[in-house]
Amino acid sequence: MIIDRVQVEAINSFSNLELLKEVYGLIWILPILTLLLGITIEVLVIVWLEREISASIQQRIGPEYAGPLGLLQAIADGTKLLFKEDILPSRGDIPLFSIGPSIAVISILLSFLVIPLGYRFVLADLSIGVFLWIAISSIAPIGLLMAGYSSNNKYSFLGGLRAAAQSISYEIPLTFCVLAISLLSNSLSTVDIVEAQSKYGFFGWNLWRQPIGFLVFLISSLAECERLPFDLPEAEEELVAGYQTEYSGIKYGLFYLVSYLNLLVSSLFVTVLYLGGWNLSIPYISFFGFFQMNKMVGILEMTMSIFITLTKAYLFLFISITIRWTLPRMRMDQLLNLGWKFLLPISLGNLLLTTSFQLVSL
Amino acid sequence: MSLPLTRKDLMIVNMGPQHPSMHGVLRLIVTLDGEDVIDCEPILGYLHRGMEKIAENRTIIQYLPYVTRWDYLATMFTEAITVNAPEFLENIQIPQRASYIRVIMLELSRIASHLLWLGPFMADLGAQTPFFYIFRERELIYDLFEAATGMRMMHNYFRIGGVAADLPYGWIDKCLDFCDYFLRGVIEYQQLITQNPIFLERVEGVGFISGEEAVNWGLSGPMLRASGIQWDLRKVDLYESYNQFDWKVQWQKEGDSLARYLVRIGEMRESIKIIQQAVEKIPGGPYENLEVRRFKKAKNSEWNDFEYRFLGKKPSPNFELSKQELYARVEAPKGELGIYLVGDDSLFPWRWKIRPPGFINLQILPQLVKKMKLADIMTILGSIDIIMGEVDR
Numbered sequence: 044m045i046i047d048r049v050q051v052e053a054i055n056s057f058s059n060l061e062l063l064k065e066v067y068g069l070i071w072i073l074p075i076l077t078l079l080l081g082i083t084i085e086v087l088v089i090v091w092l093e094r095e096i097s098a099s100i101q102q103r104i105g106p107e108y109a110g111p112l113g114l115l116q117a118i119a120d121g122t123k124l125l126f127k128e129d130i131l132p133s134r135g136d137i138p139l140f141s142i143g144p145s146i147a148v149i150s151i152l153l154s155f156l157v158i159p160l161g162y163r164f165v166l167a168d169l170s171i172g173v174f175l176w177i178a179i180s181s182i183a184p185i186g187l188l189m190a191g192y193s194s195n196n197k198y199s200f201l202g203g204l205r206a207a208a209q210s211i212s213y214e215i216p217l218t219f220c221v222l223a224i225s226l227l228s229n230s231l232s233t234v235d236i237v238e239a240q241s242k243y244g245f246f247g248w249n250l251w252r253q254p255i256g257f258l259v260f261l262i263s264s265l266a267e268c269e270r271l272p273f274d275l276p277e278a279e280e281e282l283v284a285g286y287q288t289e290y291s292g293i294k295y296g297l298f299y300l301v302s303y304l305n306l307l308v309s310s311l312f313v314t315v316l317y318l319g320g321w322n323l324s325i326p327y328i329s330f331f332g333f334f335q336m337n338k339m340v341g342i343l344e345m346t347m348s349i350f351i352t353l354t355k356a357y358l359f360l361f362i363s364i365t366i367r368w369t370l371p372r373m374r375m376d377q378l379l380n381l382g383w384k385f386l387l388p389i390s391l392g393n394l395l396l397t398t399s400f401q402l403v404s405l
Numbered sequence: 406m407s408l409p410l411t412r413k414d415l416m417i418v419n420m421g422p423q424h425p426s427m428h429g430v431l432r433l434i435v436t437l438d439g440e441d442v443i444d445c446e447p448i449l450g451y452l453h454r455g456m457e458k459i460a461e462n463r464t465i466i467q468y469l470p471y472v473t474r475w476d477y478l479a480t481m482f483t484e485a486i487t488v489n490a491p492e493f494l495e496n497i498q499i500p501q502r503a504s505y506i507r508v509i510m511l512e513l514s515r516i517a518s519h520l521l522w523l524g525p526f527m528a529d530l531g532a533q534t535p536f537f538y539i540f541r542e543r544e545l546i547y548d549l550f551e552a553a554t555g556m557r558m559m560h561n562y563f564r565i566g567g568v569a570a571d572l573p574y575g576w577i578d579k580c581l582d583f584c585d586y587f588l589r590g591v592i593e594y595q596q597l598i599t600q601n602p603i604f605l606e607r608v609e610g611v612g613f614i615s616g617e618e619a620v621n622w623g624l625s626g627p628m629l630r631a632s633g634i635q636w637d638l639r640k641v642d643l644y645e646s647y648n649q650f651d652w653k654v655q656w657q658k659e660g661d662s663l664a665r666y667l668v669r670i671g672e673m674r675e676s677i678k679i680i681q682q683a684v685e686k687i688p689g690g691p692y693e694n695l696e697v698r699r700f701k702k703a704k705n706s707e708w709n710d711f712e713y714r715f716l717g718k719k720p721s722p723n724f725e726l727s728k729q730e731l732y733a734r735v736e737a738p739k740g741e742l743g744i745y746l747v748g749d750d751s752l753f754p755w756r757w758k759i760r761p762p763g764f765i766n767l768q769i770l771p772q773l774v775k776k777m778k779l780a781d782i783m784t785i786l787g788s789i790d791i792i793m794g795e796v797d798r
Contacts, residue, residue: 278531371601
């Protein structure tokens with residue numbers, strides 16, 4: 044009996060340990076879930092903002108019935124897409140057709156890993172930092188290409204091809220701009236890049252040290268997001284809906300999500316790389332310097348830095364939304380000309396200039 | 406003999422009849438080599454309703470409500486040509502006031518049509534916002550139409566020998582207000598669109614038509630005038646009372662999509678000029694020539710008495726077309742809208758051949774889009790300005 048009891052206790056303690064392990068595992072996954080939730084909410088906000096801003100640009104009212112000020116419209120749309128029938132093209136390549144949108148979503152969600160929302164408030168402060176984003180974001184076009192190919196639709200196919208061509212040609216100037224930034228801050232880590240801009244407040248931003256780089260980055264990130272002057276892959280008037288033509292239900296919803304996630308990532312990276320990240324950026328005023336460092340102030344500061352990051356990001360979002368509803372679309376050859384014959388040489392020159400300045404200052 | 410190393414795989418894409426930018430139910434079978442257009446074959450007839458045949462067993466007054474379905478964006482012009490052809494056939498004079506009212510209505514309709522060309526044209530280029538702006542002004546024009554005719558789109562307003570009803574009280578002032586407002590609107594469009602570098606890059610040199618080509622293809626309207634030929638039926642034919650106003654023919658010599666855009670924008674301004682003059686010196690008097698409300702053979706009817714216009718119930722007007730034939734035409738916003746009318750000494754026309762401007766202008770499309778990019782199809786198609794209702798009839 045005694046042995047039995049000991050055995051039972053041992054088993055109990057073992058199972059407790061297992062439970063603890065599980066709990067530990069849950070704790071480990073908690074930040075990821077929080078980030079995912081935050082991203083989802085931000086995407087919903089962006090969708091709402093896009094609809095309201097476009098409405099006011101076009102002298103319409105925009106969503107107003109779903110929730111106060113139509114705030115819940117995006118949720119309503121998402122729910123509708125969730126319940127909609129998932130139509131599969133009968134002659135399409137069904138596995139590829141299903142994998143396509145998920146590859147696009149996952150690759151973009153992964154790049155949120157390295158975005159610092161506040162000081163030490165980053166999921167993974169990797170030493171390759173920004174390059175993780177650049178590497179991973181070039182996986183997304185593969186998903187789009189898959190979607191375009193597997194739909195067995197000529198519009199989708201053309202759209203997928205356009206997406207691939209576009210993202211390849213605009214990846215390179217984007218990378219050169221990021222390289223120039225990392226040369227300035229002697230690091231690829233996103234946290235270090237923001238730290239390097241924190242010295243002179245507003246004037247320490249990389250925006251002033253890299254004005255050409257900033258413009259090139261802005262244009263090529265718009266092209267990466269497939270936003271309006273460059274939204275050729277899904278050009279409605281030409282390709283109906285590009286690679287999304289055959290999609291319905293939540294798979295279409297995922298593509299919709301991808302475009303806004305992409306926009307969010309780009310705007311956050313603009314903030315991190317050029318606009319001084321989470322810093323308040325008013326020179327010589329440190330809001331929290333007067334207080335002693337205790338836990339409450341720490342939390343407050345964290346909230347403030349997240350708020351500041353998001354404010355800067357939404358500033359960029361506002362610009363890109365306004366651009367989307369103002370400009371006509373470019374043609375494919377004009378788009379490639381702009382990418383290869385204008386942005387690439389300029390960003391390369393910018394990189395060379397930055398390098399030589401860094402060498403001189405060494 | 407050497408074979409090419411890479412086989413050129415041409416892709417045949419079927420655009421339409423359900424496609425967002427085919428302006429209704431146009432169908433294009435496009436052969437693509439990557440982004441380049443190798444060939445393009447338009448297929449028409451998805452909106453064919455046999456309108457010419459239907460006209461052959463209707464009196465003109467019975468047919469009038471139907472004609473606004475040809476070109477449903479420039480409705481006044483279809484009505485104008487429908488009443489003009491019998492008027493010319495029987496040599497009927499219309500009162501000055503009716504003529505002025507017609508001019509005002511036609512020019513308003515021209516503006517509405519050009520506005521609803523501008524919006525979709527910009528949408529074809531990818532800019533969605535102008536579509537909403539044009540509806541702002543177009544709505545006011547349709548308000549004016551509604552006040553005068555009772556309907557916003559399908560007016561049924563023109564009659565042989567005049568118009569169906571006089572202008573309501575205060576309409577003139579409302580129209581003048583609209584003119585002032587609209588001139589500001591045109592300036593706004595030009596500021597937003599004309600100087601935009603992306604817009605210029607998309608339209609400049611795209612869809613070039615030389616003057617000779619334009620004449621040979623039988624193009625008319627802004628398509629012709631953008632190629633450097635100053636041919637406007639309002640000046641050439643002197644119908645209605647267009648010769649009493651001071652206005653200029655809008656034309657450009659470049660012959661590309663940008664020139665067609667500029668011609669249409671200019672025409673909107675000129676139309677406003679005509680409306681302002683017409684509204685200011687519109688004469689009084691009757692708004693219809695009651696003489697035409699009779700059978701041809703009945704003489705000395707009481708229908709032309711002074712009291713007649715106050716009668717509650719008027720007999721259904723009939724109008725006999727004599728055994729003659731003629732071709733009548735007006736300058737519609739899309740080009741020359743003509744009717745070839747053959748009378749047969751009966752109430753119904755024996756033949757009612759419609760010459761729709763959109764149909765003739767569309768013929769040049771395959772030639773224009775060859776060797777261009779895929780996106781240029783939409784630019785060129787947009788700049789041609791077609792309405793499938795009148796192309797297919």
